[in-house]
Amino acid sequence: xxxxxxxxxxxxxxxxxxxxxxxxxxxxxxxxxxxxxxxxxxxxxxxxxxxxxxxxxxxxxxxxxxxxxxxxxxxxxxxxxxxxxxxxxxxxxxxxxxxxxxxxxxx
Numbered sequence: 833x834x835x836x837x838x839x840x841x842x843x844x845x846x847x848x849x850x851x852x853x854x855x856x857x858x859x860x861x862x863x864x865x866x867x868x869x870x871x872x873x874x875x876x877x878x879x880x881x882x883x884x885x886x887x888x889x890x891x892x893x894x895x896x897x898x899x900x901x902x903x904x905x906x907x908x909x910x911x912x913x914x915x916x917x918x919x920x921x922x923x924x925x926x927x928x929x930x931x932x933x934x935x936x937x938x939x
Contacts, residue, residue: 854926861897880916
């Protein structure tokens with residue numbers, strides 16, 4: 833029984849540590865992709881076209897904020913519409929990934 837109590841305590845501690853790492857945030861930056869960042873490689877395309885092309889080829893949507901690049905998860909249809917634009921993303925961040933709750937064009 834003591835081992836089971838220790839296991840439960842360890843699992844609760846681990847779960848608590850994970851929850852503490854995830855943070856609700858609002859970030860404003862350029863909506864891009866995880867490969868190009870703000871330096872798009874397809875010079876014959878607009879940033880929006882390059883972003884959509886890279887995502888179609890398997891990259892993830894990303895948000896460039898200052899010099900940091902956040903990978904975005906969820907709301908792909910909305911992200912596709914706003915690709916290449918300055919946006920505000922609200923969501924939960926964890927280890928450089930944002931689970932998107934909302935995305936709107938920045939004012």
